[in-house]
Amino acid sequence: MSRLASLLKTYVFFVLLFACEKPFFLAFHRDLAHEVEAQDWLAVLWHGLALDLSCAGYFTIFPALYLAIDAILKIKSRVLDVYVAVALALIFWIMVPDVDLYGYWGAHMDAPSILFYLRQPGDVAASFTFSMVARDLSLIILGIAAFYAIYFFWIRPKPENTASKRPIQAAVILAMAGFLFIPIRGGLSTATMNVGRVYFSQNTFLNHAAINPVWNFLDSLQWNRDFDKQYRFMEAQKAEKIFAELTDDRFRAHDNALLRTKRPNILLILLESFSGNFIAPLGGETDVTPRLNALFKESIAFTNLHASGTRTDSGIVATLGGYPAQPKSRVMARPDKSLQLPSLPKKLKAAGYDLKFYYGGDEDFANMRSYLVGNGFESIVGEGDFARDEVRTKWGVYDHVLFGALEKDLRELADAKNQKPFFKVALTLTSHEPFTIPTAPRFTGDSLLDRYKSSLHYSDNALGEFLDFVRSQPLWNDTLVILIADHGTRYPEFKIHDPRRYRIPMIWTGGAIQSPKIIDRIGSQTDLCATLLQQLDLPHEEFVFSKDLAAPDGEAYAFYTFSNGFGFIAPGQKAAYDCGAQKILFNDGEGEGLLRGQAYLQTLFDDLEGRGAAKATTGLPHPSEPTRQSPMAPAKQK
Numbered sequence: 001m002s003r004l005a006s007l008l009k010t011y012v013f014f015v016l017l018f019a020c021e022k023p024f025f026l027a028f029h030r031d032l033a034h035e036v037e038a039q040d041w042l043a044v045l046w047h048g049l050a051l052d053l054s055c056a057g058y059f060t061i062f063p064a065l066y067l068a069i070d071a072i073l074k075i076k077s078r079v080l081d082v083y084v085a086v087a088l089a090l091i092f093w094i095m096v097p098d099v100d101l102y103g104y105w106g107a108h109m110d111a112p113s114i115l116f117y118l119r120q121p122g123d124v125a126a127s128f129t130f131s132m133v134a135r136d137l138s139l140i141i142l143g144i145a146a147f148y149a150i151y152f153f154w155i156r157p158k159p160e161n162t163a164s165k166r167p168i169q170a171a172v173i174l175a176m177a178g179f180l181f182i183p184i185r186g187g188l189s190t191a192t193m194n195v196g197r198v199y200f201s202q203n204t205f206l207n208h209a210a211i212n213p214v215w216n217f218l219d220s221l222q223w224n225r226d227f228d229k230q231y232r233f234m235e236a237q238k239a240e241k242i243f244a245e246l247t248d249d250r251f252r253a254h255d256n257a258l259l260r261t262k263r264p265n266i267l268l269i270l271l272e273s274f275s276g277n278f279i280a281p282l283g284g285e286t287d288v289t290p291r292l293n294a295l296f297k298e299s300i301a302f303t304n305l306h307a308s309g310t311r312t313d314s315g316i317v318a319t320l321g322g323y324p325a326q327p328k329s330r331v332m333a334r335p336d337k338s339l340q341l342p343s344l345p346k347k348l349k350a351a352g353y354d355l356k357f358y359y360g361g362d363e364d365f366a367n368m369r370s371y372l373v374g375n376g377f378e379s380i381v382g383e384g385d386f387a388r389d390e391v392r393t394k395w396g397v398y399d400h401v402l403f404g405a406l407e408k409d410l411r412e413l414a415d416a417k418n419q420k421p422f423f424k425v426a427l428t429l430t431s432h433e434p435f436t437i438p439t440a441p442r443f444t445g446d447s448l449l450d451r452y453k454s455s456l457h458y459s460d461n462a463l464g465e466f467l468d469f470v471r472s473q474p475l476w477n478d479t480l481v482i483l484i485a486d487h488g489t490r491y492p493e494f495k496i497h498d499p500r501r502y503r504i505p506m507i508w509t510g511g512a513i514q515s516p517k518i519i520d521r522i523g524s525q526t527d528l529c530a531t532l533l534q535q536l537d538l539p540h541e542e543f544v545f546s547k548d549l550a551a552p553d554g555e556a557y558a559f560y561t562f563s564n565g566f567g568f569i570a571p572g573q574k575a576a577y578d579c580g581a582q583k584i585l586f587n588d589g590e591g592e593g594l595l596r597g598q599a600y601l602q603t604l605f606d607d608l609e610g611r612g613a614a615k616a617t618t619g620l621p622h623p624s625e626p627t628r629q630s631p632m633a634p635a636k637q638k
Contacts, residue, residue, distance in 0.1 A: 003067045003169055006157040007176060010063045013155055014056035015049075017147055018212050021095050022048055025209050028099045032205050032493065040206055047200040048210035053183035054193045055215040059087055064177035067157065071170040077156060084151050085144070091214050092143045096136050098213040100128075104433065105310065106496025107563030108213050110220035113311075116330045117366065129434045195219075199581045204495050207581070220328070228609035230328075231579060233598035236606070242599035247544060249554040256550045257514055258300055259535050263421050264512035265479040266348070266532075267406075267470070270319060270427045271459065272312070274485035276305075276503030277492065278456055287442075288453050291464030292483070292505065299509035300517045302549060306502040306558035306569065307487040308525045312427070313366040314561075315486030315525065320344050320375065320425070322529030322546030324604055327561045327579060331608070332367050339374040340611040342542040344529045348423045349376040351538055357381065358406055358426040361396030377425075381405055393436040399428045399459045400438075403466035414473050421478075427486070430462075431455040449491050467509075477511035484528065496562045497576040497585045499569050522556040522569055523549045545604070559600050568597030 022044050026033050066080050098109040186193030198210040233239070276282035279289050281296040282303060295301075308318035309325025313332040317323050321341045323331070331338050345355050356379045363369050363382030372380055383396040386405070390397050406426055413419055430437060431452070441454035463483070470476055485504035494501040506528065530546035533539070540546065547554065557570040564580040573593035576585040579601075587594045 002158045003071055004172060004176070006155055007060070007064055007067055007173055009155040010151075011056055011060045011180070013147075013151060014059045015052050017091065018052035018055055018214065019045055019049070021213065022209055024095075025099055025102075025213075029103065029205070029209075033209075036203075036206065040201070040203075043200060044206055044209045048198050048212060050183075050186060050197045051193065051195070051210075051212035051215045054186060055212050055218075057180040057184035058218075059091075060180055061177065064173055064180065068170040068173040068177070070157070071166040071173065081152075081156070085148060088144045088147055088151075092140045094214050094217050096139045096143070098217070100132060100136060102208070104490065105563065106490055106501075108208065108211055108216045110328065110563060111217055112220060112328060112330060112333075114217075116313075116333045132434075195580045199578075199583055204497065204578075204585065226609070227329075227605045231598075231601045231605050233602050234595075236602075239599040239602040239606075242596055243603040246555050246557065246596060246600065247547065249547075249551070252548075252551060252554065254534075254548075254551050256552055257535065258508065258517070258550055259480060259512050260514055261478060261512055262535075262537050263352070264510070265421050265475060266353070266423045266482065267479060267510070268319075268423070268425045268482045268484070269463070270315065270425065271463070271483060271485045271505075272428045272431045273452070273487065273489045274431065274456065274459075274505060275488040275491065275501075276485075276505055277488070277494075277500060278453060279505050282503060282505060285453075288456050289460040291460045291467075292507070295467075295483070295507050295509055296518075298516050299507045300513055300519065302506040302508075302519045302521075302523065304520050304522045304558075305484075305504055305506045305527075306499065306522075306524050306560055307485065307504045308559070309561050310487055310496070310563075311366075312486045313368070316368070316371070316427070317341065318525040319484060319486070319528055322526045322540075322543040324524070324526055324545050324559055324600075325561045326604065326608070327564045327566060327601070329608070330366075332371050335367070335370045335374060337608060337611050338371050342529070342540075342544075342546075343375045344532070345372075345375045345377060345423065345425075347533060347538055347540070351536070352420055353423040354420045355379070356409070356422065356424050358402060358424065359383075359396070359429070360386070360392070360399070360402040361429050391438050393430060394434070395429045395432055398438050398462070399430040400462040400465070402426060402428065403462055407466065407469050410470065410473060410475065414475055428459055428463075431459045452489065452491055470510075479510045480508060480512040481510040482528070482532075483507045483509070484525065497565055497567055497578070499558075499560075499567055499574060499576075502558070502560045502567070519549055521549050522558050522571065523547070524558040524560070544607070557596070559597060561601075566597050566601050568593045568600065570596070 023041060026036065026041060026044065062083055063080060066075065066083070069075060094109065101109050182188065184193070186197060195211050195216060199207040200210065201207055274289070276284060278284045280286040280293045281301065286293070308314055313330060314325035317332055317338065318325060321343055323341045331341070349355055355377045357372050357377045358381040361383050363372070363380050369380065386397045386401060390401050392398060392401070406424065413422065435448070435451035435455040437455050437458040439458055441451070442457040443450040443453045467481065470479065470481065484506040488501050488504055490501065504525070526546045527549050528546070529543045530540045531549045533543070534548045534550065557568065560567045565576065565578045565585070567576040570591060570593055573589040573591035575587040575593035575597055577583070577594060577597065578585055584594065
């Protein structure tokens, strides 16, 4: 019965294929596995077997059906040949890039993020060097060729001539196909297969190495549905009570003035990947960002701030909307949701500010344009606004060119009279992978870390020269300059859930500040909105996830998310949780950090579910969204 043998071999073939990925993953990330012993490699293979068996079961269903039908109708074998070729292409196109991306993300590739970013494939490609692309393509082609040869010479069914046995073969093959659902669902217990099955170690990297990246990617296709059914940790009333305790003081008035005027010009600069771990006043290295370091002495410095997430799109929404990043969602990809969120630009526009956004790259990347336009930015400067002969990276023009465009506009403003106050936002990009700079590197090593540090040093110098220019202008006296990172980085090899990975700078400088000050209160990127609006005497009740860091008392905490997990930091407590594996990564100190983080995340997704799109002119609900209001939104929200 060669068909039955082919079915068994096909299943084993896919299991072995997925098992081979694990030593490849460990070897590729040997910098993270330098303390891993031989028995740990074996443990990764053993504990990862559950997901491998499950994923192999999915890929064996079609061959089983083909072989059963072929036993009766004799279908040409090229049908199975094509299936195996397509399956191998899909598998290797997930596995190989996943290994590369893990180094940047600290997590396996997921479909929502990939599909989100692939809307602009040219911009995604800018993150990778030619050698990386060539290496990955070579591995994909070699992998497909090698395993297709194994299939062709070892598994491909031979023609069978015994007609009397064919119906029996079909019945046996279908029966065996039915048994595939046991490994697919992870056994016969009530709990179905999930990534938590493979977690076995206190070393998160080993747990990640055991995860089958193909299973993880395909499973992620079902993410982002029914927000209010995700992340259910406790009864709704309990979550609401805990969240209320965290936020009940966010509108408390105080006299702690940071600014000399209630309507300063505001220049907000989002610094790409500026990690606090390389900024000396935040405990980082001393010689990477000297210009930024010097600003701490003459500015209002927030020295305990944390990024909300790990990507630029989440950093933009957190900074301009006071809205936290989500573990498995990209809210900027959903205009029906993102344009219903609170908005700092809209508040400032209503207060009489003129809005403009500057970015040296493709302003359509990551759905950025729809978010910016929908939030009131009438003018957006993007890559197409710069001369073609401007020196640029794969991502766009260098930061000094971007700042040059800002300088030009500020000169024109200085010559004009009776101008409205402005709110200008600039997003830098040179310190993004692959860290290409137009000057000699400050750090001469060829490692990614050295290249990253050199890119920070270049961007820091470009920023310093720009601020020197702004100081020379009359508008400096009435201008507030806010410097804040969009997110941190994985360097120096911090795990994805490590709070140190999320430390970022925020500095308020310019002639509009009262006096230099250090604010060491634990806070988040999302807190910029409430803090600034309070200083401008503008209402901010709708920013339910943003707190005023200048308030003399009140709760101090930061919430951050990573791929299917979250972290929570407060004085004396620190917790992180992997939601996919339902595993506590750490829960240190006194207090209920883990419980508070769970309540915060649950409330966040309840809020997301309630935010449906509405027509701006009629207020009618979008037909694809629920009409009920967000439980955390203001009562009169349209």
